[in-house]
Structures are given as structure tokens and as C-alpha cells.
Amino acid sequence: MAGKEQTQNSAKPECNKFDNPNDPLYLHYSDQPGLILVTQPLNGENYSTWSRAMLMALNIKNKEGFVNGTIKEPPETSTIELQQWWRCNNLVKAWLFNSISQDIGASIIYNESAHEIWSDLKDRFSRTNSVHFFHVEEAIHDCKQGNMTVGAYYTKLKGLWDEREALCSIPKCTCGTMKDILQFQQNQKTMKFLMGLNEVYASARGQIMLMDPLPTVNKTYSLILQDEKQREKSDRDVQLAEASAFVVKNNPRKPEGTFKPKNQHLKCETCGKIGHTSETCRAHLKCDYCGWQGHTVDVCRKLQKAKSTGLKSDNRLFSSKANHVDAIAPSSSKPFTLTAEQYQNLMTLLGGNKPNSMANHHLSHEENYPHTESSATSPPIDEPTPTPPLDSHVPSSRPTRTTKTPSYLHEYHVGVSLPSRNVPSSNSTMVKASGPTIIAQQGDTVVVEIRNGLLTENVAIHWHGIRQIGTPWMDGTEGVTQCPILPGETFVYKFVVDRPGTYLYHAHYGMQREAGLYGAIRVSLPDGQIEPFSYDYDRSIILNDWYHKSAYEQAVGLSSIPFVWVGEPQSILIQGRGKFNCNTPGIASGLCNATNPECSPYVLTVVPGKTYRLRIGSLTALSALSFEIEGHNMTVVEADGHYVEPFVVQNLFIYSGETYSVLIKADQSPSRNYWASAKVVSRNSTTPNGLAILNYYPNHPRRNPTASPPIGPIWNDIGPRLAQSLAIKARKGFIHTPPQTSDRVIIMLNTQNRINGNVRWSINNVSFHLPHTPYLIAYKHNLLHTFEQNPPPEGYDFANYDIFSVANNTNATTSNGAYRLKFNTTVDIILQNANTMNLNNSETHPWHLHGHDFWVLGYGTGKFNGSSDPKRYNLVDPIMKNTVAVHPYGWTALRFRADNPGVWAFHCHIESHFYMGMGVVFEEGVERLGRLPNSIMGCGDSKGHHSP
Numbered sequence: 001m002a003g004k005e006q007t008q009n010s011a012k013p014e015c016n017k018f019d020n021p022n023d024p025l026y027l028h029y030s031d032q033p034g035l036i037l038v039t040q041p042l043n044g045e046n047y048s049t050w051s052r053a054m055l056m057a058l059n060i061k062n063k064e065g066f067v068n069g070t071i072k073e074p075p076e077t078s079t080i081e082l083q084q085w086w087r088c089n090n091l092v093k094a095w096l097f098n099s100i101s102q103d104i105g106a107s108i109i110y111n112e113s114a115h116e117i118w119s120d121l122k123d124r125f126s127r128t129n130s131v132h133f134f135h136v137e138e139a140i141h142d143c144k145q146g147n148m149t150v151g152a153y154y155t156k157l158k159g160l161w162d163e164r165e166a167l168c169s170i171p172k173c174t175c176g177t178m179k180d181i182l183q184f185q186q187n188q189k190t191m192k193f194l195m196g197l198n199e200v201y202a203s204a205r206g207q208i209m210l211m212d213p214l215p216t217v218n219k220t221y222s223l224i225l226q227d228e229k230q231r232e233k234s235d236r237d238v239q240l241a242e243a244s245a246f247v248v249k250n251n252p253r254k255p256e257g258t259f260k261p262k263n264q265h266l267k268c269e270t271c272g273k274i275g276h277t278s279e280t281c282r283a284h285l286k287c288d289y290c291g292w293q294g295h296t297v298d299v300c301r302k303l304q305k306a307k308s309t310g311l312k313s314d315n316r317l318f319s320s321k322a323n324h325v326d327a328i329a330p331s332s333s334k335p336f337t338l339t340a341e342q343y344q345n346l347m348t349l350l351g352g353n354k355p356n357s358m359a360n361h362h363l364s365h366e367e368n369y370p371h372t373e374s375s376a377t378s379p380p381i382d383e384p385t386p387t388p389p390l391d392s393h394v395p396s397s398r399p400t401r402t403t404k405t406p407s408y409l410h411e412y413h414v415g416v417s418l419p420s421r422n423v424p425s426s427n428s429t430m431v432k433a434s435g436p437t438i439i440a441q442q443g444d445t446v447v448v449e450i451r452n453g454l455l456t457e458n459v460a461i462h463w464h465g466i467r468q469i470g471t472p473w474m475d476g477t478e479g480v481t482q483c484p485i486l487p488g489e490t491f492v493y494k495f496v497v498d499r500p501g502t503y504l505y506h507a508h509y510g511m512q513r514e515a516g517l518y519g520a521i522r523v524s525l526p527d528g529q530i531e532p533f534s535y536d537y538d539r540s541i542i543l544n545d546w547y548h549k550s551a552y553e554q555a556v557g558l559s560s561i562p563f564v565w566v567g568e569p570q571s572i573l574i575q576g577r578g579k580f581n582c583n584t585p586g587i588a589s590g591l592c593n594a595t596n597p598e599c600s601p602y603v604l605t606v607v608p609g610k611t612y613r614l615r616i617g618s619l620t621a622l623s624a625l626s627f628e629i630e631g632h633n634m635t636v637v638e639a640d641g642h643y644v645e646p647f648v649v650q651n652l653f654i655y656s657g658e659t660y661s662v663l664i665k666a667d668q669s670p671s672r673n674y675w676a677s678a679k680v681v682s683r684n685s686t687t688p689n690g691l692a693i694l695n696y697y698p699n700h701p702r703r704n705p706t707a708s709p710p711i712g713p714i715w716n717d718i719g720p721r722l723a724q725s726l727a728i729k730a731r732k733g734f735i736h737t738p739p740q741t742s743d744r745v746i747i748m749l750n751t752q753n754r755i756n757g758n759v760r761w762s763i764n765n766v767s768f769h770l771p772h773t774p775y776l777i778a779y780k781h782n783l784l785h786t787f788e789q790n791p792p793p794e795g796y797d798f799a800n801y802d803i804f805s806v807a808n809n810t811n812a813t814t815s816n817g818a819y820r821l822k823f824n825t826t827v828d829i830i831l832q833n834a835n836t837m838n839l840n841n842s843e844t845h846p847w848h849l850h851g852h853d854f855w856v857l858g859y860g861t862g863k864f865n866g867s868s869d870p871k872r873y874n875l876v877d878p879i880m881k882n883t884v885a886v887h888p889y890g891w892t893a894l895r896f897r898a899d900n901p902g903v904w905a906f907h908c909h910i911e912s913h914f915y916m917g918m919g920v921v922f923e924e925g926v927e928r929l930g931r932l933p934n935s936i937m938g939c940g941d942s943k944g945h946h947s948p
């Protein structure tokens with residue numbers, strides 16, 4: 001009795017126990033063996049996700065312990081409990097069977113316990129994790145927005161991160177570093193997400209990257225969504241398109257890790273991939289349009305899509321960088337408008353944050369910029385009679401113009417204001433920024449409507465390096481090709497970009513360029529043509545110098561008695577960003593701190609292993625620069641729009657008005673960032689080097705490089721600079737052989753003089769000044785009385801002039817006479833440098849020719865010898881350029897064909913030097929031009945010459 005009671009007593013609590021839903025041995029009536037706990041059965045390749053999902057489901061059922069072994073089999077003495085345990089174990093086994101593929105199921109059917117099965121599966125399938133892990137990592141690396149919405153892109157990336165975490169998560173620890181590690185991981189995710197976004201988000205990306213601390217990826221996603229919403233709202237009429245060089249290699253296909261070829265039994269011996277054989281291997285194919293391997297341009301789906309949507313074939317619309325806006329418009333069929341946000345960006349870039357002593361007009365969007373969505377058409381363009389384009393100097397195999405039907409119009413509407421100066425203070429910083437990069441394709445027509453928003457100052461914009469063949473009135477040189485654009489007036493520039501390459505644009509009125517009105521022009525090859533070098537990404541970088549004094553104050557000083565020299569600039573800017581009195585850019589100290597992202601240097605983010613084409617242009621007012629990137633060689637491949645026979649440099653010397661493309665490979669240790677530095681050379685300058693950061697992804701863009709910035713070359717060592725000049729030759733296969741003889745030689749002695757008490761620069765003792773009536777109008781409309789008709793001298797007193805001493809040029813004069821060149825003749829120019837008015841001093845002058853490229857035939861030191869030096873000319877493979885340096889006490893010989901009807905300035909690109917008279921003007925074939933557009937008239941005697 002007592003025993004029976006005991007049994008009953010002992011059984012009762014056990015029964016109660018199994019009734020308790022919190023007990024792992026409890027079975028709910030719904031816990032049926034037929035249940036399927038996960039949707040994706042284990043197939044051998046999805047172990048990590050499967051096991052995670054399974055554990056989650058078992059945890060909900062309170063049966064996790066049966067697979068991880070924590071709920072042990074009870075001793076045989078506890079019979080009832082043992083029975084219940086086996087019931088539960090078998091139930092879990094059934095659930096496992098239901099969640100694995102049949103093949104795998106067959107191999108574990110004889111395992112007794114769920115725990116054994118679980119361990120067996122783990123042993124077998126988690127071993128493939130490293131391969132899977134590799135694929136997941138690869139897929140994360142390749143994951144870019146491309147054709148996806150931001151939401152879809154985020155979801156995809158998030159899924160991949162979760163998968164990676166399932167495969168390999170950071171072990172939990174309680175020490176303090178865990179927080180830092182997680183923060184680092186978060187930052188990496190934010191960076192990855194930002195990097196994969198399409199270029200339309202570049203502006204937002206730039207802002208987010210400068211936030212400190214970096215927001216979490218979720219927060220970043222929400223910020224980008226807001227940006228997208230705003231964009232959709234204000235950009236309704238403009239079709240969004242994936243954009244820019246940053247995503248040129250966007251892969252719309254599945255990342256390799258998730259892509260499964262059909263014929264898995266085939267293996268290619270050529271590329272090693274599964275799914276095909278050598279005969280059908282496409283690995284060697286490369287598409288000239290989208291840059292992807294594996295197909296050619298004729299079957300490129302991206303191109304077909306672009307064509308079918310009617311967008312310009314490169315399908316780019318807006319692309320903005322952290323500190324400048326790249327804009328590109330579709331064909332003329334749709335009116336192009338800037339959105340309020342884009343316009344605001346542009347104005348912020350052109351504008352500053354403090355009032356300027358000069359006329360400086362920052363109007364609100366509505367006031368200043370009428371061409372928002374509501375303006376349906378562009379203002380009528382004053383169309384002059386076109387002159388046929390000339391195709392000289394170009395081998396017939398490579399056409400200079402692509403005739404397209406219809407030709408694409410790129411329209412830009414730009415309101416002009418000038419950036420303000422930062423008033424020097426004890427510890428201040430400054431930022432200046434350039435205007436939008438114009439991105440076009442060879443043969444495109446670019447239309448830029450400039451509205452002068454300045455209150456009291458005129459404006460004109462020159463398209464530097466664009467030869468304006470057939471449109472000399474669009475060169476934008478005030479006083480030479482057009483009247484100035486008056487405050488409040490609008491001028492429409494319309495011209496064809498007839499050659500691929502890297503060009504610039506900038507103000508060409510007084511010393512206004514110095515005030516910060518400039519930007520880059522990037523012209524790509526026509527569809528189907530490829531560059532003779534390869535790279536993964538394309539970036540434009542403009543170098544500049546920056547003064548605290550306004551251009552106006554500088555100009556007053558230069559023309560005052562006593563003379564007030566502009567002095568050395570306060571800062572050097574890389575892509576619009578510089579510093580003043582900060583210890584180091586990017587460091588959280590003083591005013592250059594995290595709360596002021598505007599104070600950060602320009603950051604160029606690179607993906608380790610990738611090659612970048614850096615299109616570097618200089619628009620300095622004064623400084624010759626040496627540009628270098630710590631630890632990275634640069635291969636020079638392009639100069640002023642011409643392919644260069646590649647050569648490698650550690651530092652690139654670049655003079656105002658020049659452009660170069662260099663290739664750099666992100667092949668250094670990816671564990672840190674690197675300095676890019678621009679140092680003043682050729683002048684004993686006190687200006688600190690301009691600095692930027694080459695940011696190796698995924699390092700934080702504002703993490704300072706661990707090394708000190710490069711010091712750069714010695715300022716007065718001419719040797720390496722001359723060596724670089726001599727190294728620049730035309731690339732084989734792209735040589736434009738120069739005419740072997742010339743029809744006329746003009747020697748131009750560059751000297752500094754004192755004329756009527758003013759310090760001036762002169763050419764052959766004649767200092768240049770601009771007339772009130774632009775030459776082009778004066779020649780065409782026979783208004784020859786508006787400027788001096790005595791042509792400037794063709795040389796100097798060669799026998800008696802000592803270029804090495806301070807000359808007493810008392811006979812120097814000023815003149816606005818021009819050289820008239822016989823149309824289609826070949827002209828040689830010898831730029832002869834000399835001593836300035838300071839003892840033992842000769843300066844570097846970058847000379848820029850409008851309307852042409854010239855062959856650079858040679859350089860030399862000392863006085864040019866007309867009988868021996870021409871024998872040393874390079875008449876085989878000289879580079880063609882539009883800007884070239886004459887080195888201190890040296891000479892440079894150029895040759896060009898006077899075959900572009902118009903009037904063209906040729907001048908020193910140092911802003912103050914041209915202002916002080918260092919320039920000349922060439923006229924050629926104006927009689928061949930048709931009617932000039934009315935829009936360039938209105939000043940001097942051109943008043944009243946408007947044609948109906």
C-alpha cells in the first residue's frame with residue numbers, strides 16, 4: 001500500500017511537470033511530427049541560414065536543448081521521464097527530417113538522438129562555410145545599387161551582412177574593446193552602403209561621410225531615403241538614371257557567389273569557371289560601353305536599355321561629388337532643368353559664407369534662378385551662320401567629329417556668384433569649391449546658359465581647351481571674342497566638343513578666374529571607341545590657389561603706383577578644398593573639427609586593387625604646383641586632351657591652364673589612408689602644401705594617414721621640371737605629325753618692365769592691353785579704328801639683349817595691336833624667358849593658346865639660337881597641347897596651323913601676369929566667318945552692329 005502510494009506520489013509530480021508549458025519535456029497538442037519548421041530545407045549549401053532558422057524554431061518550441069545536447073537523456077530509473085524524453089527526441093528528429101533534403105535525410109535516418117543528427121549535419125556541412133563565406137564576402141564587395149531602388153539595394157546588402165554574420169560572427173566578449181569593434185563594423189557597413197549607391201546620391205553621400213560619428217547604416221539608409229524622396233519630388237520631370245564613373249562597372253548580374261550556371265558539369269579550361277567550355281568562353285570579351293567583361297558592345301543590355309529609353313547613351317544624369325556637382329543632361333528632346341537642390345548645391349559651391357568686399361550676390365533660388373521645372377524651353381539661342389568644321393592635324397583613321405543624328409545637347413543653366421574670401425584670423429579654415437563638371441561625349445553640343453547674378457561686375461566664361469572650331473564667338477574671352485555679360489544679363493554659350501579629353505572652364509574677365517569661377521569639362525570617346533589604356537574609375541581634380549584679398553583689390557594694387565604685388569596665395573586647394581592656419585586637415589582640433597565638416601580636406605576614396613584615372617587640371621592664379629600621392633606612382637597618359645606615351649612619375653608638375661590624366665593603382669597597404677599633396681614650386685613660396693586624403697576603403701575617410709604628408713620637391717630645382725616637359729611625347733598610334741617647316745617664326749621675349757611708373761609684363765617690349773571693342777567684332781565689322789593697327793614686333797634685339805640680367809627697358813610701350821596670320825599657314829612661336837626686374841630671378845610662365853592646339857617642338861635653356869636650336873626640334877612625335885610652360889631663363893618652341901577662323905588670345909595663364917600685359921592676340925581668316933551672333937555685341941563700337 002505504502003509502495004503503491006509512493007509510486008503514485010512519485011508519478012504525480014512528474015505528470016504535473018510535463019503539463020507545465022515551460023518544461024522542455026512538455027508537449028503541446030499541436031506539436032505534431034508532420035510539422036515543417038523552416039521553409040528552405042537543408043540542401044548542403046545553405047547550412048548556416050538553415051541551422052539558424054532551425055534553432056530559432058526549436059527555441060520557440062522550447063526544444064533547442066534536444067539538438068544542442070543540453071537536455072540530457074534521463075537515467076533509466078526515471079521511467080516516465082525517460083519515456084517522455086524519447087517522445088520529445090523523436091518529435092525533434094521528425095522535425096529535422098522534414099527540414100532536410102531527401103538525400104541528406106537518408107544518411108541520418110539511423111541516428112538515435114536529435115543531438116547526434118544535429119552534430120552530424122554540423123560536422124558535414126559547416127565545413128563548406130569558408131567557401132560560402134568567401135562567396136558572401138565577394139557578393140558584399142560587388143554589391144552596388146545599379147538598377148535597384150535604394151530600398152532593394154539596402155535589403156540585399158542587409159541580407160548579405162546577415163548571412164555573413166551567420167557564417168562568422170564576432171565572438172562575444174565583455175572587455176571594453178567590443179564596443180569599438182562593433183562601432184568599426186558599423187562604420188564599415190555605412191561606408192559600404194554609401195559606396196555602392198549610385199552617383200545621384202553623391203552629394204548626400206558626401207555630407208554623410210563628413211558626419212562625425214558616422215551614422216549607423218540604418219540611419220544612413222533613412223537619410224538617403226529622405227534624399228531620394230526630395231529628389232523624386234523636385235525632379236519629377238527628369239528621368240533618373242544610374243550615374244557616373246563611380247558605378248561604371250556596376251554589375252546588374254547576380255554576384256558570382258549566388259550565380260548558378262546551367263551546365264554545372266562543364267568546366268572551362270580557359271577561365272576555370274563552371275558552366276561552359278573553352279569554345280564558348282567569353283571571358284576575353286570586354287564591352288566598350290559598360291566596361292564589363294563577358295560580352296561586347298553590340299549585345300550590351302545596358303546600352304540597349306539606354307538607347308530604348310532615349311537617354312544619352314551613357315545614361316548619366318546627375319553625378320555629384322562631395323564638393324562639386326557633375327551634371328549632365330539628356331538629349332534636347334526634354335528641357336533640362338536643375339532641381340532646387342542641385343541648383344542650391346551649385347550656388348553653395350560657387351558661393352561662400354561671408355560677405356565679399358566685391359559685388360557678391362547670393363540670391364534665393366526663386367529670385368536667382370528662374371529656369372526651374374516651370375520653364376519649359378531654353379531661351380532662344382542666337383544662331384550665327386556656322387563655319388564648316390576643320391579636320392586638320394588628325395589622322396583620317398580617327399575622326400575629330402562624330403556626326404550624330406540627333407546630336408546631343410547638354411544644357412546647363414548656371415547663375416553666377418562669386419565665392420567670398422575668408423578673412424584671415426588666428427585659427428581659421430576655409431573652403432572654396434568649383435562649379436559643376438561638364439560631362440559630354442565627343443561630338444556633343446554643349447549649351448550653357450550663364451546668368452550674371454553679380455551686382456556690379458561683368459562676366460565671361462572661357463571653355464579652356466575647346467577649340468571652338470566654327471564657333472569662335474563662343475570662346476568666352478571678354479575683349480577678344482565677345483562683350484562682357486553685364487550684371488543681370490544672360491548669355492548662352494553653345495559649342496561642339498569635338499575631341500575627347502580633359503578640359504576646363506573659367507571666367508575670362510579681368511582677374512575673375514582668381515575669384516573662383518571655374519570647373520572641369522570631361523569629354524569621353526564616342527560609343528564603340530576605347531581609350532588606349534584601361535582603368536576602373538574616372539575622377540576630376542582641379543588644383544588651385546586661394547587668396548584672402550579679392551581679385552578686385554589685387555587688380556587695384558597691380559595697377560597702382562607704387563606697385564602692390566599680389567604676393568603668395570594663402571592656401572592651395574585640391575578639388576576646391578584647402579586650409580588656412582589649421583594644423584592638419586581632417587583632425588578634430590580647433591576650428592577644423594568634426595562639427596564643421598566643411599573644414600575637411602578633399603577625400604578621394606579608392607577600392608584596394610582598382611585603377612583610377614585622375615584627371616588633374618590646374619587653374620591657379622599664380623602657383624606652379626607639384627602634385628603627388630604618398631607611396632603611389634602615377635602614370636601620365638593624357639595631356640591637354642592628347643594621349644601621352646605613358647611615363648611614370650612620383651610627382652606631377654602642373655602649371656596653370658594644363659590638364660593631365662594620370663593612372664594610379666590602389667596597390668598599397670589597404671590598412672590606412674594616404675596623403676595627396678600639392679606643393680608650390682618655382683617660387684620661394686610660404687604657402688603650405690595643399691592636402692587631400694586618398695582613402696582606402698573601408699578605412700574611415702577622415703582617418704589621418706599615419707605618415708607625414710610628402711614634403712615635395714625643392715622649389716627652385718628646374719631640372720626635374722624640365723625633364724618632365726621633355727618626357728611628354730605623343731602616344732604611339734596617336735601621333736599627329738607636325739608640318740616639317742613653318743611659314744613664319746615669331747620670337748616672343750618675356751620681360752618685366754616699368755612703363756609710365758607701372759610694373760608691367762611685355763612681349764618684345766610691348767605690353768598688351770585689351771580694347772573696348774572685341775577684336776572679333778572689330779575685324780568682322782571693319783571697326784579697325786578701335787585698336788592699334790601697328791602689329792606687335794616679331795622679335796627682339798637678339799644681339800644686344802642679355803636675358804640673364806635686369807634690363808633697363810625704358811623703351812617698352814603698351815599696345816593692343818594684334819598679329820594677323822595668313823589663313824592656313826604654319827606659325828612657329830619661340831617663347832624666350834628672361835630675368836625679371838629682380839636680380840637673379842626668372843619665373844615660370846604657362847602660356848595658353850585659344851582656338852588651337854600646338855605642337856611642342858622643343859625646350860632649351862638660355863637664349864634660343866635660331867640657326868642651331870631648330871635642328872633639335874622634335875618633328876617626329878611632339879605632343880600637342882594648349883598650354884605650355886616656359887621655364888626660367890629658358891625657351892619653348894611651338895608650332896601651330898592658323899586654320900581656325902577667328903581671333904584668338906595667347907597669354908600667360910598667371911592671372912596677374914595677363915592683367916599686367918603678358919599676352920598677344922592672333923587674327924586668322926575672320927573674313928571666312930558668317931554672321932556673328934548679336935549676343936556678343938553691345939560694348940565699345942560694337943553697339944549698333946546687331947543684325948536684325
Ligand SMILES: O=C1O[C@H]([C@@H](O)CO)C(O)=C1O
Pocket residue numbers: 565752836837838843912913
Ligand atoms: O609679376 C610679378 O611681380 C612680382 C615681382 O616681380 C615684383 O615685386 C612677382 O613675383 C611677379 O611674378
